Amino acid sequence: xxxxxxxxxxxxxxxxxxxxxxxxxxxxxxxxxxxxxxxxxxxxxxxxxxxxxxxxxxxxxxxxxxxxxxxxxxxxxxxxxxxxxxxxxxxxxxxxxxxxxxxxxxxxxxxxxxxxxxxxxxxxxxxxxxxxxxxxxxxxxxxxxxxxxxxxxxxx
Numbered sequence: 645x646x647x648x649x650x651x652x653x654x655x656x657x658x659x660x661x662x663x664x665x666x667x668x669x670x671x672x673x674x675x676x677x678x679x680x681x682x683x684x685x686x687x688x689x690x691x692x693x694x695x696x697x698x699x700x701x702x703x704x705x706x707x708x709x710x711x712x713x714x715x716x717x718x719x720x721x722x723x724x725x726x727x728x729x730x731x732x733x734x735x736x737x738x739x740x741x742x743x744x745x746x747x748x749x750x751x752x753x754x755x756x757x758x759x760x761x762x763x764x765x766x767x768x769x770x771x772x773x774x775x776x777x778x779x780x781x782x783x784x785x786x787x788x789x790x791x792x793x794x795x796x797x798x799x800x
Contacts, residue, residue: 653677656668656670656677656679657679660679665765665767666680667679667680667765668763668765669763669764669765670763671764716779716781716793716796718796721798721799722778722796722797722798722799723773723775723796723797723799724781724793724794724795724796724797725757725758725769725771725793725794725795725796725797726791726792726793726794727760727782727788727789727790727791727792727793727794728760728767728769728790729760729762729767729790730762730787730788730789730790731760731761731762731767731787731788732760732761732762732785732786732787732788733758733759733760733782733783733784733785733786733787733788733794734758734759734760734761734784734785735758735780735784736759736784737756737759737768743784744756744757744758745757745758745777745780745795746777746780747777747778747779747780748776748777749776749777750774750775750776750800751771751774751775751776751777751797752771752774753771753772753773753774754770754771755770755771756768756769756770756771757769757770757771757794757795758782758794758795760788769794774799774800775797775798775799775800776797776798776800777795777796777797778796778797778798779795779796780794780795781793781794781795781796782794782795
């Protein structure tokens with residue numbers, strides 16, 4: 645059995661409060677811990693999570709290329725989807741399903757782009773603006789870090 649102190653549980657609750665998640669489920673061996681926000685009821689397994697993007701608007705005048713976390717240089721008129729959390733990156737909703745997006749695809753606001761799995765919780769990452777997929781930087785089924793570039797888009 646895992647030994648969790650009061651401070652450990654308090655920190656887990658603080659993580660939940662600081663996030664947009666409604667529920668955290670932790671299993672360590674036979675030990676299980678479920679923490680839910682009040683009123684969350686039974687939260688779904690797949691949770692919509694807003695993506696963390698480079699939020700600057702497309703420049704009106706040409707500007708030099710800029711560096712984004714994840715060692716990708718963006719050209720003028722491009723923006724990137726960066727990982728909003730540490731976890732495993734998946735391009736498709738299931739191993740046998742087609743990827744959410746491919747290079748060249750047009751993406752609209754709220755279109756699903758990928759999934760990041762954290763502690764068996766699948767977080768669907770959705771587009772928060774329109775664009776055309778220019779490059780998919782992250783490799784499927786690999787660990788990504790917070791702020792790492794996942795997908796690069798051309799602004800529309």
